Amino acid sequence: MRDVATMAGVGIATVSRVVNGKPGVTPDLAEKVTRAAELLGYRHDMTASSLRRADRRTHTLGLILEDAANPFSAALHRAVEDTAAERGVLVLAGSTDEDPVRERGLVRTFTARRVDGLIVVPTGRTDTDLDAARGAGTPVVCVDRPTSVREVDTVTVDNRAGVRAAVGRLHAAGHRRIAFLGDLPTIWTAEERHAGFVEGLAETGSVLHPALVRRAVHGVEAAQEATRELLALPRPPTALVSGQNLVTVGVRKTLQDLRRQHDVALIGFDDLPFADLLDPGISVIAQDPVAIGREAATLLFDRVDGDPGPARHRVLTTRYLARGSGELPGPGGV
Amino acid sequence: MRDVATMAGVGIATVSRVVNGKPGVTPDLAEKVTRAAELLGYRHDMTASSLRRADRRTHTLGLILEDAANPFSAALHRAVEDTAAERGVLVLAGSTDEDPVRERGLVRTFTARRVDGLIVVPTGRTDTDLDAARGAGTPVVCVDRPTSVREVDTVTVDNRAGVRAAVGRLHAAGHRRIAFLGDLPTIWTAEERHAGFVEGLAETGSVLHPALVRRAVHGVEAAQEATRELLALPRPPTALVSGQNLVTVGVRKTLQDLRRQHDVALIGFDDLPFADLLDPGISVIAQDPVAIGREAATLLFDRVDGDPGPARHRVLTTRYLARGSGELPGPGGV
DNA sequence: CCGAGGTCTGGAAACGTTTCGCCGAAACGT
DNA sequence: ACGTTTCGGCGAAACGTTTCCAGACCTCGG
Structure with missing residues (x-):
């Protein structure tokens, strides 16, 4: 920068002004500066700049x-x-x-x-x-x-409201045995979604079957296993609500393995890419x-x-x- | 930093040494420095550091x-x-x-x-x-x-080799009319994949039907349209090779609309998340x-x-x- | 006992920039 | 013609750090 200043025959402050596009510098001087900068291959150093700059912004x-x-x-x-x-x-x-x-x-x-x-x-x-x-x-x-x-x-x-509404839909569609598969309870969203499930059941006046609530289901494999177990119950669920992306995938995989995907309802939380390619498509509670x-x-x-x-x-x-x-x-x- | 130095009763250079964990500083002095830094809520400034540092690395x-x-x-x-x-x-x-x-x-x-x-x-x-x-x-x-x-x-x-091999597989499975749907030719990978398709046909001694090669197919909708057109040909392809992610999705969508997904072979380039949930699963040429x-x-x-x-x-x-x-x-x- | 060599330590310069204070000159009003 | 404002431009200080260099102290061998 000093080199640019001397080459352009101006002061170092002027170079700074030109580089930052600040007003108050004669056009022909600015021209000379830019030319010199070009010639010398000068590159502005933002790190040094934000070090000295008044607002200390690093952008x-x-x-x-x-x-x-x-x-x-x-x-x-x-x-x-x-x-x-x-x-x-x-x-x-x-x-x-x-x-x-x-x-x-x-x-x-x-x-x-x-x-x-x-x-x-x-x-x-x-x-x-x-x-x-x-x-x-x-x-x-x-x-x-x-x-x-x-x-x-x-x-x-609003995780709760999302799941609550989903449960409401399933109830309205005639489902009375709805299961929930949630992620690790240490994750706040998993807790909220579970709470939404419970609230949804309460809102529709449904009973909560503890056997149909599976928590701490983490990942695809665990979801597959849990789904298998749920469907093997003496009185299996007719609808499943999944509280997470990968869980939804696991659930659906098992449903397809058992050829039950047209038979057992499924609503997942979080959208899946290309979920509409499936038959039936996976309905989801999506966030943006x-x-x-x-x-x-x-x-x-x-x-x-x-x-x-x-x-x-x-x-x-x-x-x-x-x-x-x-x-x-x-x-x-x- | 200067404050830390004065508070610890040491020189500013020593503080720097302590902060950077450099050797050659008495343990009790280091202790005093860290204590003072803690007390004053001192935070190291990496931007200033890399400005002066010999290697000028900004990490x-x-x-x-x-x-x-x-x-x-x-x-x-x-x-x-x-x-x-x-x-x-x-x-x-x-x-x-x-x-x-x-x-x-x-x-x-x-x-x-x-x-x-x-x-x-x-x-x-x-x-x-x-x-x-x-x-x-x-x-x-x-x-x-x-x-x-x-x-x-x-x-x-090696885009070419990937597509070439895919064409080889399709040929071996008995396909003689194989179509290709590629992305914009301005994209290098699209060009390469197209080249691989041509090479693959040549390798298997197949003829290249120009009507079965669609280039500049960009995005899901365009792919759907192109697929519809290909299948409406008097002598439609029995297998499709898609040169891109979204194109694969579009192709498959149309195949499903027409209920031909079990009928017309499809190989896509680039993996799709959860592609194995579909029936049939979409075979792909995957990169890592x-x-x-x-x-x-x-x-x-x-x-x-x-x-x-x-x-x-x-x-x-x-x-x-x-x-x-x-x-x-x-x-x-x- | 003294000097050489080693180890710690501190002050100051430097990194590349922006900003502050100041200056000279030109423009303006009276 | 002279004081006053305005304006473009300049050098130097500063930002927070590292590094160079020199000084202080200690130890040890002769």
């Missing part, structure tokens, strides 16, 4: 996901990237694999890099590190799950990762811009996608 | 994808993230949506942030900006597609995004470490996943 944001490879996270990531890009902000992403230790590490690294803000899918409910980051001046938005720190903004989905990501980024940028208001907690709704498997009639129905 | 790497939300990119991203994490490097990702202008912008922003290296899925074959970045000292690895700049390392997949990402990151880090050798071009093989749709027999077969 980078940290995104802590469960797993960058899973479709939900990927869509979220893209949505965040897009809204960030509108402001010239880049996103630094990391995966925790639900490991609080890795989450902790990522929060530390990101804050050490002076990201402008943090969007986190928290692994646990108690996150002292997030609070520390917030205390150190890095805004934080929690996504998909709440956190124990009351003061952070959150963007979540794009909306979630956009909302989270918007909230975060408000804070980055200095909004000091109280914590905001956005709750997005789910959408039911009827594809067939959830519309199969039960014995008590029409 | 960040740029990843330019087609679309962070698509499953292939997501898996690639995760693989890169993992190998980078082993070295304490974070990854900054951006999506181009196949737009050379956005790619150009991302390359510029990333280099302005002084990333240690760049992993790029290039949009076009001629990338002068990539060369500029390389010239400026930022190592570059191209992934999924080659680039016109000979000197950059690449990691690609994890292996690609790992390889690309490894290559890149070699360069970051100063390896000055000639450009290396890794070509990974595809794997055929037989799930049923590609195993349907043709009229000329057994």
Whole structure:
């Protein structure tokens, strides 16, 4: 930069002004500067820039996901990237694999890099590190799950209402024995979805058959096993509600193995790519990762811009996608 | 940091040594420093650190994808993230949506942030900006597609061989009228897959029916339309080869609409999530995004470490996943 | 007892940028 | 013609860190 200044025969401050496109510099001087910069192959150094700059903005944001490879996270990531890009902000992403230790590490690294803000899918409910980051001046938005720190903004989905409505539909279609397969209860969303199931039964005046509630079903294989067991009961369920992506896949696999997919209703939580290719299509309670990501980024940028208001907690709704498997009639129905 | 130094009653240089865990500092002094840092809530600033540091490493790497939300990119991203994490490097990702202008912008922003290296899925074959970045000292690895700049390392997949083998299988199963549906010819992989199709026909001594080759089929709807047209031909194909993910979905949708999915063979390029839930399952020529990402990151880090050798071009093989749709027999077969 | 060599430690310079304070000149009003 | 404002431009200081260099202290062998 100094070289550019001397070559253009101007002061170093002028070069800075030209590079940043600031006003108050004669056109022909600016021209000379750009020419010299071009000639010398000068590249602006954003790291040094944000070091000295008054606002100390690094124009980078940290995104802590469960797993960058899973479709939900990927869509979220893209949505965040897009809204960030509108402001010239880049996103630094990391995966925790639900490991609080890795989450902790990522929060530390990101804050050490002076990201402008943090969007986190928290692994646990108690996150002292997030609070520390917030205390150190890095805004934080929690996504998909709440956190124990009351003061952070959150963007979540009304898991309960989604499952409740699904149960209502199944009941209306005549189903009286509805089973639930949920993920590990340590995961907040799994708990909520289970609660929604219980509420849904209560709302329709149905009885809750404990044998039809399977929790801590994690992954495809466990779901297959659990489904097999449920259908082998003396009085098997006529409808299944799955609380998670991979569980839905496992359930459906077993249903197909037993040739019961046209026979036993199934509603899953979270959309599956290409689920409408199946026969019957898998009906799901879908959340909108794009909306979630956009909302989270918007909230975060408000804070980055200095909004000091109280914590905001956005709750997005789910959408039911009827594809067939959830519309199969039960014995008590029409 | 200066505050920490004065509080611990030591010099600023000692604090730096302690923070970086460098040897040659008395344990009790180190203890005092860490205590003071703790008390003052001191956080190391990596940006300032890498500014002054001798190696000028920013421990960040740029990843330019087609679309962070698509499953292939997501898996690639995760693989890169993992190998980078082993070295304490974070990854900054951006999506181009196949737009050379956005790619150009991302390359510029990333280099302005002084990333240690760049992993790029290039949009076009001629990338002068990539060369500029390389010239400026930022190592570059191209992934999924080659680039016109000979000197950059690449990691690609043998698209031709994959499709060729698929055609061979179909021929062996008795298919004599095999159609091909490929993506936009501007995309290198689409070209290669088409070439593989032609080669495959030649290898098996089959004739190439121009009416059965559809190129520039982009997206689900176009694929549906094209499939409908192909099957409406006077002498329709008995097997279809799809050159892309979404095209495969469109083809299959139409096959199901016409109830021909058990009748017309289908092999797609690129795996689909949960493709084995379908009946028949969709057979695909799969690439391994994890292996690609790992390889690309490894290559890149070699360069970051100063390896000055000639450009290396890794070509990974595809794997055929037989799930049923590609195993349907043709009229000329057994 | 003294000097050489080693180990710790601290101050200052440097990294590449932005910003502050200041200056000279030109434009303006009286 | 002169004071005053305005404006473009300049050098130097600062951002938070690492690294160079030199100084202080200790130990040990001669």
